[in-house]
Amino acid sequence: MLNLIKIMFVSLVVMSLASLAFGHKGIKGTFYYVQNSAWHPVHQLTQQAFLEGCRQAGIKCKLATTDENALDALVALADQTISRSDAAGVAMWAGGLPVFKKAIKKANAKGIPIVLPHFPVAEGFFADNAVQIAADPTDWPIPLAQKMCDEVKRTGGKGSVAITINNHNVTEDAVARVFAGAMKKYCPHLKILEVQEEGPEPTKAIQVATSIMLANPDVVAALSTTGGGPTTWAGAQKETGRKIIAVGMDYTRVNLDLVKSGQVWGAVAQPLYTECLGAAKLLMEMANGAPQPYWTKLQAPLITKANVDDYYGMLDRLEPNYGDNLNKNPKLFYGKIREAFLEWVKKPELAKYILTTERASFAHGGDGAFYVYLRKNKN
Numbered sequence: 001m002l003n004l005i006k007i008m009f010v011s012l013v014v015m016s017l018a019s020l021a022f023g024h025k026g027i028k029g030t031f032y033y034v035q036n037s038a039w040h041p042v043h044q045l046t047q048q049a050f051l052e053g054c055r056q057a058g059i060k061c062k063l064a065t066t067d068e069n070a071l072d073a074l075v076a077l078a079d080q081t082i083s084r085s086d087a088a089g090v091a092m093w094a095g096g097l098p099v100f101k102k103a104i105k106k107a108n109a110k111g112i113p114i115v116l117p118h119f120p121v122a123e124g125f126f127a128d129n130a131v132q133i134a135a136d137p138t139d140w141p142i143p144l145a146q147k148m149c150d151e152v153k154r155t156g157g158k159g160s161v162a163i164t165i166n167n168h169n170v171t172e173d174a175v176a177r178v179f180a181g182a183m184k185k186y187c188p189h190l191k192i193l194e195v196q197e198e199g200p201e202p203t204k205a206i207q208v209a210t211s212i213m214l215a216n217p218d219v220v221a222a223l224s225t226t227g228g229g230p231t232t233w234a235g236a237q238k239e240t241g242r243k244i245i246a247v248g249m250d251y252t253r254v255n256l257d258l259v260k261s262g263q264v265w266g267a268v269a270q271p272l273y274t275e276c277l278g279a280a281k282l283l284m285e286m287a288n289g290a291p292q293p294y295w296t297k298l299q300a301p302l303i304t305k306a307n308v309d310d311y312y313g314m315l316d317r318l319e320p321n322y323g324d325n326l327n328k329n330p331k332l333f334y335g336k337i338r339e340a341f342l343e344w345v346k347k348p349e350l351a352k353y354i355l356t357t358e359r360a361s362f363a364h365g366g367d368g369a370f371y372v373y374l375r376k377n378k379n
Contacts, residue, residue, distance in 0.1 A: 027287050029088030031061045031280065032081045036074040036093065037200055038065035041252045041358070042227030043093070046117070046276040048318075050091060053280025059088075061280060069200050071099065071167075078103045082112060089113045089283035091276065096121040096132070096170040104130050113286035117275040119171045123294045131292050133278045135271055135300035137174035144223075144247070144268060144302055145182030151245050151265065152187060152221055159218030160191040164198040164209060164233075166226035175225045190220070198224065198232050203373055206235035206355060213240045221245040227270075230255040234263035235356040235373070251303060251311045254358040257342070260308050269311065271298040273318065341370065 033050040037043050047063055054061035064081040066073050071094070078092055082103055089112060092100060096119030107114050108127035116132040161183055165172040180192045193216060198205035209232045213219050221244055222233050229248025237243060246264040248255060250272060258264045275298065282292055303311055344350065345357050355373040 027059060027088055027284070029060075029086045030084075031059055031089045031091070031283050031287075032064045032084070032087060033061065033091045033276070033279070034064045034074070034078045034081050034093060034095075036066050036071075036077070037069045038063075039067050040200060040227065041254065042250050042272060045250075045252065046093065046272050049273040049276035050280050053277040056277075057281050057284040059280070059284050069167075071097070075099050075103065079106070082107045082110070087112055089115070089287050091115045091117060091279040091283060093117065094119055094169055095130075096125075101126065113283055115279040115282045115286070117279045118270070118272065119169060120295060121170055129286075131282060131286070131294050131296070133275050133282060133296040133298065134171070135275075135298045137171045138178050140268070140300040141175050141179040142182045145179050146186050147302060148221055148223070148245055148247060148265075149183060149186035149190075152190065155220075155245070157220035157245070158189060159220045160193050160216050161187075162193050162209070162212045162216070162219050162222040163195045164205075164212070164222070164224045164226075164229065165195060166200055166228070167197055172225040176223075179223055191218075193219070198226065198228070200226070200228060202228055202231050202235070202356065202358065202371070205232040206239065206373070209233055209236035210239045212236070213242060213244075219244055222247070224248040227252065227255070230258040230264045230267055231356050231358055234258050237263070238355065239375075247302070251315065253315060256303070256308055256311055256315070259303055260305060262305070265304065267303045268300055269303050270300050274298055345372065 031054060033047065035043055035047065038047070047065065051061060051063070064077055066077050074094060078090070078095070078100060081087060081090055090107060092114060095104070095114065095116040104114050104126045108129040112129065114126070114130040116130060118134045120132045120134040120136065163176050163180060165176055176195045183190060183192055193212065196208060196212060198208045205228055209222070213236050224230070224232055224247070226248070227250035230246070231254060233244070233246035233248060237246065247266045247268065248264060249268050249270055251267065251269050255267045259267050278296060282296070286292055342357070345354055353374055355375050357370055357372050
């Protein structure tokens with residue numbers, strides 16, 4: 001009888017462990033990742049991360065994306081995705097804005113869990129079915145401002161500091177506000193200029209930054225709160241022929257190249273990949289009924305020449321599968337032709353005609369193709 005009880009107990013334990021390990025297999029439906037500007041290299045990194053998180057969790061996932069940048073297009077896409085009969089959970093990019101409240105409330109009524117990566121908001125802002133995973137935008141800009149201020153002092157800089165954003169949203173507005181306040185504290189002798197939108201399109205963004213530098217000849221430092229920021233401020237410095245302490249966001253190849261070459265001083269390593277990888281796993285846990293903390297907080301360190309090789313190494317580990325879930329085309333990554341091209345466009349006889357160069361989107365060739373932005377003919 002005792003042996004029978006032991007056998008029954010062991011069987012129950014094994015069954016319980018099996019349900020914990022493989023409970024996600026019983027989930028019916030598909031998990032979706034909603035995002036705008038799907039062509040953007042930073043966004044494609046997050047898409048890859050989400051799909052990889054789904055693969056690791058063993059759940060069925062799909063991308064619900066649009067190439068449009070407009071917020072209303074993203075809100076409509078979120079509503080359409082939540083309305084799908086097969087939606088088991090949704091991760092929403094830029095979901096931290098008030099305009100998403102209606103869609104999230106609708107998901108809550110349907111029992112669909114929501115995860116908001118990258119754009120954190122205060123607890124209680126949304127329905128109980130929504131959690132977030134992100135760095136704290138009211139935290140990391142403070143040490144960033146101190147480091148940039150120290151560099152300004154080291155180089156003897158005096159004048160003003162520029163701040164540009166992609167658009168107004170919870171995260172970028174918070175970063176701009178906290179950074180400006182910290183710069184005033186650590187470098188009170190510097191003037192903080194009014195925040196300006198640079199937008200997602202590189203040529204227009206460079207024009208915005210160039211205009212700021214021309215209108216304010218005393219600009220000594222600049223922060224862009226978006227992933228295209230390093231390209232933006234590298235281009236503006238090239239256009240004006242002036243060198244400033246410029247920092248942008250994210251660890252894409254092109255941004256790491258700009259840091260390593262000294263065209264920008266640094267880039268903030270927002271935990272984009274970790275955020276969206278974790279978003280998929282959080283959705284699976286929530287769909288299984290497991291309670292999750294409202295905010296899973298991550299770190300956002302600064303990338304400079306001193307540690308940029310560490311981030312190249314990280315991308316080297318990620319990129320063998322990078323994009324395989326987005327399309328099935330083979331990738332060149334950092335082959336000899338790619339390296340030769342990047343050196344070729346730096347030659348003086350060509351560089352004078354080129355504003356900036358960046359990797360193309362996957363739709364246009366990915367790592368095997370480049371966008372080359374030419375200078376306007378001033379005559």
